Amino acid sequence: MGSCTDEELMGLVQKxxxxxxxxxxxxxxGRIFSFFWRLSPNRQEAEDGTQETFLRLWKxxxxxxxxxxxxxxxxxxxxxxxxxxxxxxxxxxxxxxVSDETAEPASAERVDGPMLAGEVxxxxxxAVGRLPESLRLxxxxxxxEGMSYKQTAExxxxxxxxxxxxxxxxxxxLRELLEPLxxxxxxxxxx
Amino acid sequence: MRSCDKYQADIVALFDNEAGDDDLxxxxxxxxxxxxxxxxxxxxxxIRRIQTTAPVPSLxxxxxxxxxxxxxxxQSGHSESRRARFFRLAxxxxxxxxxxxxxxxxxxxxxxxxxxxxxTRLGTAEQQVAAIHEQAKLAESEERQRKALSAxxxxxxxxxxxxxRGSPSQRASFPVQAYDRAERQNNL
Numbered sequence: 075m076g077s078c079t080d081e082e083l084m085g086l087v088q089k090x091x092x093x094x095x096x097x098x099x100x101x102x103x104g105r106i107f108s109f110f111w112r113l114s115p116n117r118q119e120a121e122d123g124t125q126e127t128f129l130r131l132w133k134x135x136x137x138x139x140x141x142x143x144x145x146x147x148x149x150x151x152x153x154x155x156x157x158x159x160x161x162x163x164x165x166x167x168x169x170x171x172v173s174d175e176t177a178e179p180a181s182a183e184r185v186d187g188p189m190l191a192g193e194v195x196x197x198x199x200x201a202v203g204r205l206p207e208s209l210r211l212x213x214x215x216x217x218x219e220g221m222s223y224k225q226t227a228e229x230x231x232x233x234x235x236x237x238x239x240x241x242x243x244x245x246x247x248l249r250e251l252l253e254p255l256x257x258x259x260x261x262x263x264x265x
Numbered sequence: 266m267r268s269c270d271k272y273q274a275d276i277v278a279l280f281d282n283e284a285g286d287d288d289l290x291x292x293x294x295x296x297x298x299x300x301x302x303x304x305x306x307x308x309x310x311x312i313r314r315i316q317t318t319a320p321v322p323s324l325x326x327x328x329x330x331x332x333x334x335x336x337x338x339x340q341s342g343h344s345e346s347r348r349a350r351f352f353r354l355a356x357x358x359x360x361x362x363x364x365x366x367x368x369x370x371x372x373x374x375x376x377x378x379x380x381x382x383x384x385t386r387l388g389t390a391e392q393q394v395a396a397i398h399e400q401a402k403l404a405e406s407e408e409r410q411r412k413a414l415s416a417x418x419x420x421x422x423x424x425x426x427x428x429x430r431g432s433p434s435q436r437a438s439f440p441v442q443a444y445d446r447a448e449r450q451n452n453l
Contacts, residue, residue: 121328195319
């Protein structure tokens with residue numbers, strides 16, 4: 075079972091093979107959990123998202139086409155669940171969009187004195203969590219999951235050029251959000 | 266001429282291994298002369314470095330177990346729902362059979378009653394036809410008697426005529442002379 079590719083395992087899952095499903099779960103649980111964690115750094119939400127993603131994978135196993143890459147299929151399910159949950163909570167797609175007027179100051183302004191390295195990391199994670207969802211998804215998939223623009227485009231169901239422009243826009247927004255932390259950012263690097 | 270936006274997009278693409286050698290060369294040349302894009306590039310490096318060192322928690326064993334339990338529950342729920350669907354179907358079939366039998370029984374009852382009814386009507390009709398036949402026979406025999414009587418009167422009238430044309434003695438001896446002609450006509 076361990077030598078099988080993801081796609082072969084998924085073929086077995088389509089034939090109701092439970093052990094193949096457990097193998098896929100072991101391979102991807104960490105990535106899916108960190109994907110949700112990076113989109114929204116909340117343990118409970120990330121755990122719920124991971125659970126729901128794998129349950130949906132089991133339920134939607136018949137729709138999987140072996141021609142496609144398994145990880146793309148799985149991350150599509152995770153992305154759809156993430157967006158669905160956001161909509162369910164009554165939040166608009168871009169309700170958390172950070173504009174010049176609404177952007178909250180970065181954490182550095184709320185503490186006295188220089189931040190510790192751990193706090194800077196938390197501030198950066200929080201800043202990613204405050205990006206608009208479309209930019210956040212593109213940023214997390216390419217930057218933190220290390221996916222190519224092509225695979226990200228397949229997951230987000232948009233053109234490759236859109237992924238590229240969203241990524242650049244996300245970096246710009248992050249720079250704006252982390253502007254008050256500029257010294258700490260570089261200080262952290264120097265530590 | 267390329268804008269800083271385009272160069273910044275190239276810089277991001279370079280970090281993501283999505284840019285070619287030409288983009289690298291152009292961006293490198295631009296970075297030497299553009300402090301804004303250089304700052305952009307340095308910030309990108311700093312953010313990336315912090316994020317790669319940021320710890321990401323892993324799924325807790327309890328949550329992992331919950332996922333597997335949830336999956337197993339879905340599986341048993343799935344088989345349970347199949348069982349439930351089977352029983353629902355069986356009940357449906359049973360009720361359908363009862364319904365069909367009921368409809369057939371009612372239909373048979375109705376048909377039996379109708380047949381009995383028809384048989385009774387047929388008997389009555391047959392009796393009526395027989396009565397009509399009887400009447401017809403009676404009428405026919407009366408008609409025959411009337412015709413015979415008429416023929417008899419006609420014959421008698423002929424005989425009377427013949428007698429009248431004969432001798433007076435014969436005429437006197439013929440008993441029909443006394444019979445009134447007009448009365449005979451009325452009888453006819």
